[in-house]
Amino acid sequence: MASPAGRTPSGRPPSVRARDARWRGALAVLEEMRREPGVTRAGVAQRLGLTTGSATEITARLRELALLAETPAAASGRGRPTTVLHPHPEGPLVVAVDLRQEDWRLAVAALDGRPHVAEAATHGDREPGRVAAAIAAAVRRVHRRHGGRVRAVSVAVAATVGHGGVVQSAVLGWDAVDLAALLPDPRLPLFVGNDEALAAAAEARYGAAAGAGTALHVTIEVGVGGTLVVDGRPVTGATGAGGEFGHLPFGDPALRCPCGASGCWDLTVDGRAIARHLGEPPPPDPRSYAQAALAAAERDAAVRSAVGRAASAFGRGLAGLINAFDPGVVTLGGFAEPLRTAAAPEFGAALTGGLMRFRRPAPPPVVAAVLGGDGALHGAAAAGLDHVLTEEGLSAWAAERTG
């Protein structure tokens, strides 16, 4: 999940060995706790097929290691009352950062994966060094407060990412920014992911696409972003720069895209497209322009028509993606959901018309994302947790505590 660790301290051999089987049961229990915060011990045991003896042993071990705490469950019928599993108050933590166009937020998540926002700020200018320094200071503060409990730093950023840093970002105006400076301790692993890819993963795990094996998340902000998520893991490519659906050439090849290519889908669906259809110059902020256009469309037929053309281009491209990937569910984030609602007939016609015939009887549901602006933060926390909740992660934690 997210880009593979800028500087994970993984000097040890791969160790696919069975010694690591030590953590199998413990991991299964912790994953259940994560997947469904508030599960009872009895419930976990039943779902995993553990005997009560094993459950006792595993929970005891995990409590000993400060990975899990138990509180009495609210009585719910006859029988001896069971306990509810929680993250341990002294257990491992993950720092999740969401770095957006105007601001950033820093959250801390325990093993249940729920990010709690600890700091937030807007950045006046977007000078990479200053923004990174501000975030790094916030990370340091959290790190100082929690010490060795912080096990990973995971950053969602509105940019094309790769190799543990930002490769390029139109919305931030950044090029090739290394984010390693965010780490308060160079031994900590750093995960950097595209915000939309992480939001997609979050939707697939906790949100509108929960339970789907293959989910497609598509967002419109400035251009189109999104990611395919397979079994909870976003498909982010070899360098972590995947998910740039907006640069599939669904559009007019004569239109040049700032990315360097031409005919990009990006140009046909967002505020820039609406402005072009209206014969206006490219708006400085396509997002707010698009929002305003949706509002104006109710009164102004020309605007309504321009919005309809954008919705149609969006539906046509989305149909192509459904043809290509056969997702079980599609979630729409950002401006995508209001756009399809505002021009539902055009969107629907383009979507259906773009689907291969055999898909039309049972197309995947297209639903609104439910995590909204918190998706990326949830996804970043999940990416960090995916690292903590491994055999290696747990044995490192155990070694530090007992050693």
Next chain:
Amino acid sequence: MASPAGRTPSGRPPSVRARDARWRGALAVLEEMRREPGVTRAGVAQRLGLTTGSATEITARLRELALLAETPAAASGRGRPTTVLHPHPEGPLVVAVDLRQEDWRLAVAALDGRPHVAEAATHGDREPGRVAAAIAAAVRRVHRRHGGRVRAVSVAVAATVGHGGVVQSAVLGWDAVDLAALLPDPRLPLFVGNDEALAAAAEARYGAAAGAGTALHVTIEVGVGGTLVVDGRPVTGATGAGGEFGHLPFGDPALRCPCGASGCWDLTVDGRAIARHLGEPPPPDPRSYAQAALAAAERDAAVRSAVGRAASAFGRGLAGLINAFDPGVVTLGGFAEPLRTAAAPEFGAALTGGLMRFRRPAPPPVVAAVLGGDGALHGAAAAGLDHVLTEEGLSAWAAERTG
């Protein structure tokens, strides 16, 4: 891998339990043997970090269960000679079938995953019932010869697949054909996969993309097929109908596609596109037409130009896919490789021009697939083996032998 089991006899509970950890070491050893046929016991032990004691124990257990055989290794230096690991001559087998437009082939693979073709035939007509019956008879013969050693039947078919059968196939002229009749024993698991998706998986595991985390395989036959392969598993979507890249709307929206949509990429790259550019009627067999066009292009400037336009359309679409998925390597199968070779300048220019600027300094290598016509068969065998080489698969095998 491939579509999730038409009728796998998986009535048992998920069983994520640690009892299954019993097979971890054994599975790791068998996977090594599969990944690199001809490995030595000492080599496996070293790579997995096993002690010689564990290696002795595991190999002994696997020999006992007829999962593995050892032969003396050719002496290669000082020290006590080690042994080479092979599939056991009485070990489990997988039946792999490749069902193509004109013919089908049936192969048998042991745990090393190498398919050995046992039967093959062309189908005069393509009446689904007759073809299925002929294949079913061949499967029955193999099943009779090997008895309980056959653990799965895995079919690669030139069709859109889903839910354990064919959904639709233009090249075969089939609609909604259930392939469950191929099973000689209803308790056997059946895997049905698109041939190009399986070929992609095979390329990523054994072929030109071996070792790549994210690989993109693209083929031109009639239209464009292919699949993204992540960590050895093809991304086949929710119903197994993924990989239809040819139906991304990269082309002229005015062109209607037989699939029901319009502007499909399919129409711009294969023999139909070349014929259209030459003002000729759609060829009955676009594949042979395209082959002939490539040959004629050397002499005929008009044909050369038409081929160039197809190569350009192919390169442009491929660049879009690279933008969207960031593969570490791209493999070309079928007509795709000769097409780009025949019109390398046009292909190269379109590919580079279609890439986002930041990708251009280090684009993924685009290489020819090396498994050729055997890719789908390899992939189908791999899909079947993926089922055998699981904790469930091995414990079922062990239970049948000892019980």
Next chain:
DNA sequence: TCCGATAAACTCGTGGCCCGAGCATAAAGG
């Protein structure tokens, strides 16, 4: 041809983790 060096296989005691069976415990219901 023998002998040391070398690499790898074999043996056996140990420990971790989980299972099963039986016992103990905490509520709800009559």
Next chain:
DNA sequence: CCTTTATGCTCGGGCCACGAGTTTATCGGA
């Protein structure tokens, strides 16, 4: 208060892998 019910706890046993020590098979040089 006793029964029912659901669950937690205890303890012996099995399985798998680890580690250390021993044995075996080959190579290279004297």
